[in-house]
Amino acid sequence: MTISRQLQYALIKNVAAPLLVKTDAWKSARSFRAKKDKPNPPFGPRLESYIKLKELMLEHYFTGRYADGAVPVAWITSGSPVELLRPFGFHIVYPENHAALCAVRRRAKDLCVHAENEGFCRDLCSYARTDFGSVMSGQTPVGRVPKPDLLVTCTNICQTALAWYKVLARKFNVPLYVFDTPFIYGEGEEHDVDYIVAQFHELIEMCEKVTGRKLDQKQLTYHTQLGCECSKAWGKVLDLCRNRPAPMTTFDAFIYIGPIVAMRGLPECLSFYKFLHDELQDRVSRGIGAIQNERYRLLWDNLPIWFAIRDLSTAFAQGGFNFVCSTYTNAWAETAHHFDPNDVYRSSAKLYSRIILNRDLRNKADLILKLCRDFQCDGAVLHSDRSCKPYSVGQYNLADILNREHGIKTMILEADHGDPRSYSPEQGELRVKAFMETFQ
Amino acid sequence: MTIASIGLDAGSTTVKAVAINPEGQIAARVIENTKPDISSQAERLIEGLRSETGSGPDTTVSATGYGRKMVRNAGKVITEITAHGRGAFFLAGKALTLVDVGGQDSKVIRIAASGNVEDFAMNDKCAAGTGRFLEVILHRLEIGYDQVEPMLDRASGSVSISNTCTVFAESEIISLLARGVPVEEIVYAVHAAFAERVGSLVMRLGRPSAIHMSGGGARNAGLVKLLGKHLCVPATVLPEAQFVGALGAALTAASTRAGI
Amino acid sequence: MDRKAYIAEQKEKRGRKTVLVFPIHYPREVLTALNVLGVEIWGPPGFPRAPASTHLQPFICGIAHNILAFIMAGKADVVDGILCPHTCDSLQMLASLLPDFKLTDKPCFRFRHPKGKSPDSKSARGFYKAELKGLLDKLEPFFGRPSEAELQKAIGLHLEADELKLKLLDQRAYFTTNDRAFYEVLRAGEYLWVEDHIAMMKKLLESKSPEPVEKRKPIMVSGIVPEPMDILDAINNAGAFAAADDFAAISRRIAMKRPNPDSDPLDALTDMFFARRGCTTLGTELEERANLLLKLAKSRDCRGLLIYNVKFCEPEAFYVPDTQDIFKKAGIPSLYMETELEAEFSGQASTRLEAFIEMLEQPS
Numbered sequence A: 001m002t003i004s005r006q007l008q009y010a011l012i013k014n015v016a017a018p019l020l021v022k023t024d025a026w027k028s029a030r031s032f033r034a035k036k037d038k039p040n041p042p043f044g045p046r047l048e049s050y051i052k053l054k055e056l057m058l059e060h061y062f063t064g065r066y067a068d069g070a071v072p073v074a075w076i077t078s079g080s081p082v083e084l085l086r087p088f089g090f091h092i093v094y095p096e097n098h099a100a101l102c103a104v105r106r107r108a109k110d111l112c113v114h115a116e117n118e119g120f121c122r123d124l125c126s127y128a129r130t131d132f133g134s135v136m137s138g139q140t141p142v143g144r145v146p147k148p149d150l151l152v153t154c155t156n157i158c159q160t161a162l163a164w165y166k167v168l169a170r171k172f173n174v175p176l177y178v179f180d181t182p183f184i185y186g187e188g189e190e191h192d193v194d195y196i197v198a199q200f201h202e203l204i205e206m207c208e209k210v211t212g213r214k215l216d217q218k219q220l221t222y223h224t225q226l227g228c229e230c231s232k233a234w235g236k237v238l239d240l241c242r243n244r245p246a247p248m249t250t251f252d253a254f255i256y257i258g259p260i261v262a263m264r265g266l267p268e269c270l271s272f273y274k275f276l277h278d279e280l281q282d283r284v285s286r287g288i289g290a291i292q293n294e295r296y297r298l299l300w301d302n303l304p305i306w307f308a309i310r311d312l313s314t315a316f317a318q319g320g321f322n323f324v325c326s327t328y329t330n331a332w333a334e335t336a337h338h339f340d341p342n343d344v345y346r347s348s349a350k351l352y353s354r355i356i357l358n359r360d361l362r363n364k365a366d367l368i369l370k371l372c373r374d375f376q377c378d379g380a381v382l383h384s385d386r387s388c389k390p391y392s393v394g395q396y397n398l399a400d401i402l403n404r405e406h407g408i409k410t411m412i413l414e415a416d417h418g419d420p421r422s423y424s425p426e427q428g429e430l431r432v433k434a435f436m437e438t439f440q
Numbered sequence B: 001m002t003i004a005s006i007g008l009d010a011g012s013t014t015v016k017a018v019a020i021n022p023e024g025q026i027a028a029r030v031i032e033n034t035k036p037d038i039s040s041q042a043e044r045l046i047e048g049l050r051s052e053t054g055s056g057p058d059t060t061v062s063a064t065g066y067g068r069k070m071v072r073n074a075g076k077v078i079t080e081i082t083a084h085g086r087g088a089f090f091l092a093g094k095a096l097t098l099v100d101v102g103g104q105d106s107k108v109i110r111i112a113a114s115g116n117v118e119d120f121a122m123n124d125k126c127a128a129g130t131g132r133f134l135e136v137i138l139h140r141l142e143i144g145y146d147q148v149e150p151m152l153d154r155a156s157g158s159v160s161i162s163n164t165c166t167v168f169a170e171s172e173i174i175s176l177l178a179r180g181v182p183v184e185e186i187v188y189a190v191h192a193a194f195a196e197r198v199g200s201l202v203m204r205l206g207r208p209s210a211i212h213m214s215g216g217g218a219r220n221a222g223l224v225k226l227l228g229k230h231l232c233v234p235a236t237v238l239p240e241a242q243f244v245g246a247l248g249a250a251l252t253a254a255s256t257r258a259g260i
Numbered sequence C: 001m002d003r004k005a006y007i008a009e010q011k012e013k014r015g016r017k018t019v020l021v022f023p024i025h026y027p028r029e030v031l032t033a034l035n036v037l038g039v040e041i042w043g044p045p046g047f048p049r050a051p052a053s054t055h056l057q058p059f060i061c062g063i064a065h066n067i068l069a070f071i072m073a074g075k076a077d078v079v080d081g082i083l084c085p086h087t088c089d090s091l092q093m094l095a096s097l098l099p100d101f102k103l104t105d106k107p108c109f110r111f112r113h114p115k116g117k118s119p120d121s122k123s124a125r126g127f128y129k130a131e132l133k134g135l136l137d138k139l140e141p142f143f144g145r146p147s148e149a150e151l152q153k154a155i156g157l158h159l160e161a162d163e164l165k166l167k168l169l170d171q172r173a174y175f176t177t178n179d180r181a182f183y184e185v186l187r188a189g190e191y192l193w194v195e196d197h198i199a200m201m202k203k204l205l206e207s208k209s210p211e212p213v214e215k216r217k218p219i220m221v222s223g224i225v226p227e228p229m230d231i232l233d234a235i236n237n238a239g240a241f242a243a244a245d246d247f248a249a250i251s252r253r254i255a256m257k258r259p260n261p262d263s264d265p266l267d268a269l270t271d272m273f274f275a276r277r278g279c280t281t282l283g284t285e286l287e288e289r290a291n292l293l294l295k296l297a298k299s300r301d302c303r304g305l306l307i308y309n310v311k312f313c314e315p316e317a318f319y320v321p322d323t324q325d326i327f328k329k330a331g332i333p334s335l336y337m338e339t340e341l342e343a344e345f346s347g348q349a350s351t352r353l354e355a356f357i358e359m360l361e362q363p364s
Helices: A003-036 A049-064 A095-104 A108-117 A126-137 A160-172 A190-211 A217-242 A250-256 A258-262 A267-285 A306-318 A341-353 A361-374 A395-406 A425-437 B038-053 B080-092 B131-141 B145-154 B166-178 B183-204 B221-231 B241-258 C003-014 C028-033 C062-072 C089-100 C122-143 C148-170 C179-190 C194-206 C230-237 C265-274 C286-299 C314-329 C347-361
Strands: A073-076 A091-093 A150-154 A176-179 A296-301 A321-326 A379-385 A409-415 B005-010 B014-020 B026-033 B060-064 B096-101 B106-111 B117-122 B211-214 B235-237 C017-021 C036-040 C081-085 C108-111 C217-223 C240-247 C304-310 C334-339
Touching: A003 A049, A049 A091, A049 A250, A049 A258, A049 A267, A095 A108, A095 A126, A095 A258, A095 A306, A108 A126, A108 B183, A126 A160, A150 A160, A150 A190, A160 A176, A160 C286, A160 C314, A176 A190, A190 A341, A190 C122, A217 A250, A217 A258, A217 A267, A217 A321, A217 A341, A250 A258, A250 A306, A250 A321, A258 A267, A296 A361, A306 A321, A306 A425, A361 A395, A361 C089, A379 A395, A395 A409, A409 A425, A425 B166, B005 B038, B005 B080, B005 B241, B014 B038, B014 B241, B026 B038, B026 B241, B060 B080, B060 B241, B080 B096, B080 B106, B080 B117, B080 B211, B080 B241, B080 C347, B096 B183, B096 B241, B106 B183, B117 B183, B117 C347, B131 B166, B131 B183, B145 B183, B145 B221, B166 B183, B183 B221, B211 B221, B211 B241, B221 B235, C003 C017, C003 C036, C017 C028, C028 C036, C028 C122, C028 C148, C028 C265, C062 C089, C081 C089, C089 C108, C108 C122, C122 C265, C148 C179, C148 C194, C148 C265, C179 C194, C179 C230, C179 C240, C217 C286, C217 C347, C230 C240, C230 C347, C240 C286, C286 C314, C304 C314, C304 C347, C314 C334, C334 C347
Parallel strands: A073 A091, A073 A150, A150 A176, A296 A321, A296 A379, A379 A409, B005 B060, B096 B211, B211 B235, C017 C036, C017 C081, C081 C108, C217 C240, C217 C304, C304 C334
Antiparallel strands: B005 B014, B014 B026, B096 B106, B106 B117
């Protein structure tokens, strides 16, 4: 870390970024006011929270450009225990979040091709390929992504993340901590918790080594507690969609998920979700729905098809179909109740290991049925994601159970979360239309 | 006519055979669509070349191509990679990157200044990125190879197809036609997708300074141009583009006899 | 004797129950100590895949598809249970799919091991040992509990088998047999009782020539499993042989160091797990692994590296570009091939392999 980099970073973070955000926010607010009361069919009125979200993400990525050399930088997976890193002052980069952004901005394909040209097989997860392509070509829609001083991967989302980060560790030649959360069949075992708790301490030790700072236990408790509150606040936001009509669609939630993934444990994350909650609550009290004519309610399973969110949400909304819940958005809220401030480590071990992707299919089936009940779903769309095997295996059987045993009309949509070459929009749209017709 | 050897390239779409003189020049050539019975077809073509050039039954024969193992009487049998490497190096006389677009597969071969094959890449088994893919699509649009280039020049490149899988691409094209997209735009989109696929094969071996092309696909001038454009390198078609493999086989046969 | 007859004989004459075992890393010693025959299933081709494809997406690997096809064809009806090591995302889910959605009525025993941990990680060793204990608990109602002496004896037998495997692999060039026959002996341990496997390997070792006899080009082979075994014939027919092995089914499971003879059996088994060469599915350090392979390839004078992967196998595919890069810098060309574990080895695959060997044969 050099003083000049630190100075530059402080200047950017405290002066330039807020200024940029203010200007952008002013412009957005103006255009928002202009559009606010205009009809937006087939959707309901626009949310002001969207502007707040843009500000938050803009600031995050903008300050990130100047982070390396000034503050320690860590690249971590979405399921990693980020709260542990906060007390050390890391700027956190989420390659998955970045890859999703690339997909939304239609940059993922070229980055994937770049990685494939370097020998990475096309059957690998498109997040990983997008990330490799971006690392190797230096291309990104966010200007610049700071280089890591530390890599942390957590196996609670997949084993893919393990191999992916092994590759990154060689490319950057920086330490990698593998946070291993054994897959849970049934209810999990006590020795899993012991193993995970021991790893919390190992990770802290590694952070101390990389940053040269000692852990401040108070800070850790603060961020862990805050992280948990963020998750709960996110859960409350999602729960508002139990109302009829739902004030937000799951496709919106895919966009609003950014802060809970990338800023968990920070006060701005919490205040954002409080703002969003209030705005949605207001909609609920006035009976305003996220789509104009909510006739049927659906559940979404698996990651979003990032590059097709807009097309799909429009197609469904036009038919009067609203997605009101998803196993994916729920994943950042579902384990928050495990947290116990009196036993931070053991309770966090449960919080991190008991997410849907780290548990068996019996659990997933029960969870989907519970969501369908709680959110009064008439149907479900299971996105069979070529890039995500752990999330996709079992969907054929799940669809069968939902259809036959519970009368919940279910379709499988074959696609990919990031690579548009693995999705045929024509066929997808046709299937969606046929699916909607079965409700008539 | 003195004939040094005969080379036969039993490809999936066509069978090519050449007879070469001691300098390696092609003295006689023949090309035919591949018949189900490759053995007897090969025998007949070799016999034909022998009588045409007046060479005796002891002229050495080498075979290559996907049906190479079906060729009886062939002395040395080599793969298309080695054969094309050999033939292309003889024709170009320098280090080069060869892109061969054949019926069943496309291959990229990097040939060193010594004439050795340094590295190669082939498309995986799906038909995308092969000559067959273009053939199927062009056939559907009722367009011949010679019409492609002017169409590509006219097209604005405003549409693209996302799928290079032949089956998916066909259905995408049908819906483009249904939307009233002009045929030249579709032809462009198909060729661009193809160039991308073959282009990434090329890139797997590292970016070349130029590419040379052979195989049936090299007859599609529009494709050659587009591939060069896609890779930002000059693309040239080798002379005797369809006979590079057969020539390589013949050269191998000649050198085997000469004990080289 | 074929596999089916062998299993039947083991049941009848030796009273041995059978457990079907998924790939890759598991403590076979525990089964041996329980007098249970472990029969591994690496996704043999040849069973109708259609029933399995109504449960698994087409982008799940051939191993998972073929295992499910095998079970759904009723071929596993004779076994007394299924052991599912936590190998990768796909097999992890298959181990849930089978019992959770009632695709089998056999008990499924799941065994997890640490991922991406170095041998000196205390937490990982602790977890592995706890998993071993957990496995013994889960197996007990079905097969009883082994005594410490039974475990020690089983460990001794498997160490002997491992040493024989290493010896055979080290001296591959001294055998006149072709690769398929050689690998059939090495891989027979996937279903043979360990003592029978030891006898078989000893018999092959007796046929060793005093001098190296293999004249074909030496190459290194790597991947998950050499299946279909035609790949080995294709290597030989093209004029090369497998001089160094890094298949997960074979070398990656051999303990490279003997445990301390005084250790408690579970500690010994833990030592043996962490003494494996490393595997992509265990999240071994990338560069460390590649360098180890390179050293081995050089020691056997290998001219090339063949990576023969199962299509859609993510852990393996992630390691490929860097491994190829490290080999390339050392002057050893490599070829990456994929198999979908279909019954036949395709003509195109064979052309690629032959072209690769021809490339290695060029005068430099």
